[in-house]
Amino acid sequence: MSEFTYTEKKDTRSGFGAGLLELGRKNPEIVALCADLTGSLKMDAFKKEFPERFIQVGIAEANMMGLAAGLATGGKIPFTGTFANFSTGRVYDQIRQSIAYSEKNVKICASHAGLTLGEDGATHQILEDIGMMKMLPNMTVINPCDYNQTKAATIAIAEHEGPVYLRFGRPKWPVFTDPDQKFEIGKAWIMQQGTDVTIVCTGHLVWNSVVAAKRLAEKGISVELINIHTIKPLDERAIIRSVMKTGAIVTAEEHQRNGGLGESVSSVLARNHPSPMEMIAVDDRFGESGKPEDLLIKYKLAPEDIVLAVEKVLEKKKA
Amino acid sequence: MKTIQELQDITTQIRRDIVRMVHAAQSGHPGGSLGCAEFFTALYFNIMDYDPSDFRMDGIGEDVFILSNGHVSPVFYSTMARAGIFEVAELNTFRKINSRLQGHPATEEGLPGIRVASGSLGQGLSVAAGLALSKKLNNDDKIVYALLGDGELEEGQNWEAIMFAAHNKIDNLIVTVDFNQQQIDGSTVDIMGFNDLTDKFKVFGWEVLEMNGNNIQDVLDTMNKAKSKLGNGKPIVLIMTTEMGHGVDFMMGSHEWHGIAPNDEQLRSALAQNKETLGDYPLLETI
Numbered sequence: 001m002s003e004f005t006y007t008e009k010k011d012t013r014s015g016f017g018a019g020l021l022e023l024g025r026k027n028p029e030i031v032a033l034c035a036d037l038t039g040s041l042k043m044d045a046f047k048k049e050f051p052e053r054f055i056q057v058g059i060a061e062a063n064m065m066g067l068a069a070g071l072a073t074g075g076k077i078p079f080t081g082t083f084a085n086f087s088t089g090r091v092y093d094q095i096r097q098s099i100a101y102s103e104k105n106v107k108i109c110a111s112h113a114g115l116t117l118g119e120d121g122a123t124h125q126i127l128e129d130i131g132m133m134k135m136l137p138n139m140t141v142i143n144p145c146d147y148n149q150t151k152a153a154t155i156a157i158a159e160h161e162g163p164v165y166l167r168f169g170r171p172k173w174p175v176f177t178d179p180d181q182k183f184e185i186g187k188a189w190i191m192q193q194g195t196d197v198t199i200v201c202t203g204h205l206v207w208n209s210v211v212a213a214k215r216l217a218e219k220g221i222s223v224e225l226i227n228i229h230t231i232k233p234l235d236e237r238a239i240i241r242s243v244m245k246t247g248a249i250v251t252a253e254e255h256q257r258n259g260g261l262g263e264s265v266s267s268v269l270a271r272n273h274p275s276p277m278e279m280i281a282v283d284d285r286f287g288e289s290g291k292p293e294d295l296l297i298k299y300k301l302a303p304e305d306i307v308l309a310v311e312k313v314l315e316k317k318k319a
Numbered sequence: 320m321k322t323i324q325e326l327q328d329i330t331t332q333i334r335r336d337i338v339r340m341v342h343a344a345q346s347g348h349p350g351g352s353l354g355c356a357e358f359f360t361a362l363y364f365n366i367m368d369y370d371p372s373d374f375r376m377d378g379i380g381e382d383v384f385i386l387s388n389g390h391v392s393p394v395f396y397s398t399m400a401r402a403g404i405f406e407v408a409e410l411n412t413f414r415k416i417n418s419r420l421q422g423h424p425a426t427e428e429g430l431p432g433i434r435v436a437s438g439s440l441g442q443g444l445s446v447a448a449g450l451a452l453s454k455k456l457n458n459d460d461k462i463v464y465a466l467l468g469d470g471e472l473e474e475g476q477n478w479e480a481i482m483f484a485a486h487n488k489i490d491n492l493i494v495t496v497d498f499n500q501q502q503i504d505g506s507t508v509d510i511m512g513f514n515d516l517t518d519k520f521k522v523f524g525w526e527v528l529e530m531n532g533n534n535i536q537d538v539l540d541t542m543n544k545a546k547s548k549l550g551n552g553k554p555i556v557l558i559m560t561t562e563m564g565h566g567v568d569f570m571m572g573s574h575e576w577h578g579i580a581p582n583d584e585q586l587r588s589a590l591a592q593n594k595e596t597l598g599d600y601p602l603l604e605t606i
Contacts, residue, residue, distance in 0.1 A: 031456065052456070053456070055452065055487075057479075057483060058479075058482070058483070060476075060479035060482070060483065062441075062442075062445070062475070062476040062479060063445045063448075063476055063479035063480045063483055064445075065445070066442050066443075066444070066445020066446045066448070066449060066476065066480065067445050067446075067448055067449035067452065067480075067483070068449060069435060069445070069446045069449060070385075070435075070445065070446040070447060070448060070449020070450035070451070070452065070453065071449040071450070071452055071453045071456075072449075073376060073377065073378070073434050073435060073446070073449070073450050073453070074377055074378065074379070074449070074450050074452075074453025074454060074456075074457065075377040075379060075453060075457070076453050076456065078449075093439050093442075094442055094445075094476070096439075097436050097437070097438070097439045097442060098435055098436065098442050098445070098446055101425065101426075101427065101436045102425075102426050102427075102434075102435045102436045103426055103427065104435075
């Protein structure tokens with residue numbers, strides 16, 4: 001069994017900033033746009049080194065999406081940066097028509113997703129963005145789990161031709177994946193083999209699932225742990241294959257249950273291999289102000305909630 | 320370069336194409352399309368520097384055009400076909416199933432000449448500004464043209480883009496506003512009371528010119544004047560006064576013909592007012 005540990009915590013948005021800077025050095029076609037949140041998105045280093053390729057659009061996200069579509073038309077690879085809320089719901093029609101339907105090579109990079117935004121509260125804590133983005137034809141949706149994976153994903157999406165939604169967050173979070181990892185869009189990462197239950201997890205809840213899997217191991221439960229960083233296109237094969245072995249599954253994400261990863265997984269299983277399933281996700285409600293760790297407990301996204309969901313699904317499996 | 324007479328003949332044929340396309344589909348938007356026939360003819364036959372036989376999406380090294388008010392697709396399609404970007408015969412597929420000529424322009428079916436989908440209003444100016452920025456980044460001195468409807472200026476995104484283009488000195492961009500003063504529910508004055516577009520653009524820092532969009536000579540002269548003002552640190556807008564439905568007497572000047580199709584008798588009347596100059600495309604049923 002593999003062992004995941006961490007020695008430091010870093011925010012995933014900084015992984016994005018580091019990846020963007022590296023891309024800027026490698027590829028002169030990369031341009032970055034930001035809607036008045038350069039510091040929050042960790043785009044300062046790119047802006048400083050490539051001022052001519054950094055475009056400040058002000059508080060005008062709709063225009064930013066259109067500008068990005070135009071830049072992509074002219075052969076550039078634009079990365080837009082703002083909060084996840086303003087990257088999706090606020091500009092849904094602009095993304096739908098000018099980017100997704102028009103097949104533009106735009107990378108929509110969205111920070112401060114989910115409850116772990118914390119104190120700013122529900123106006124900013126978007127929990128519906130994965131659903132909105134995954135419904136758009138042509139759109140790829142990625143939600144990396146730590147600093148290293150976010151950096152690798154940022155670099156990988158520049159190589160991918162077509163629109164991408166890249167979702168990351170604000171809080172400092174355990175860094176436990178390989179700094180030199182190869183990021184393959186659309187490929188599940190089997191983090192740990194197991195036989196009793198499959199946990200499929202994405203984003204910040206990957207670490208919570210690692211912690212849960214350790215507690216479950218102490219209880220003698222063997223968990224197959226799968227990180228789905230690419231929610232669309234979904235690695236259906238990996239999920240079906242694992243559940244055929246374990247016979248039960250729990251999904252974990254920092255998103256509404258409606259429209260999230262769990263919903264995509266349940267659709268795959270319902271069509272291919274119906275199985276006992278539990279979902280760790282937000283239950284059709286808005287968030288609120290508070291410390292990230294307190295919010296994860298209150299909204300039942302903590303490691304202990306994942307443990308309880310596994311125990312529940314194992315009861316169903318027995319029945 | 321076409322002569323004025325040649326351009327006028329093309330415009331007349333485009334008007335025939337528009338009413339025939341909308342009649343055959345029994346849907347579409349003839350009013351705004353007819354009003355912009357001179358503008359499209361001037362743009363695609365005399366003003367823009369591009370190769371109609373070699374469409375490349377990035378448009379690097381050539382002038383490009385972005386249509387924001389996508390519902391005037393009939394005039395857009397007819398002009399591009401008559402300019403040789405695709406076969407004129409394909410006009411008979413307009414709004415039919417399996418066609419590249421979607422109700423509103425789209426890229427997905429691969430019709431040459433289209434660089435972005437439009438139809439949901441208010442988005443084209445941002446795209447055009449982005450394309451103009453890409454030309455600056457590419458050290459490409461060619462021009463980006465865009466057409467907006469006047470009614471769609473009610474969409475807030477336009478004003479984001481208008482501020483952005485002036486602040487960033489996007490001076491390789493020539494935007495035209497089709498000032499026909501009509502929108503679906505009535506006149507733009509009644510609905511949102513704007514008739515001082517020149518002043519509005521000026522205070523936002525744009526260079527503003529005005530032209531009569533239904534006078535081909537004035538369109539050519541004003542667009543050439545606009546080109547001479549490029550590179551001066553300001554984006555340029557042409558407020559183009561047009562008459563909705565121009566060239567078809569019973570459609571002229573009324574918002575009633577924004578989005579409805581003529582019947583057989585109305586088609587005959589419209590065609591009688593616009594004589595065949597370049598040859599009609601064959602109807603689908605006769606192929």
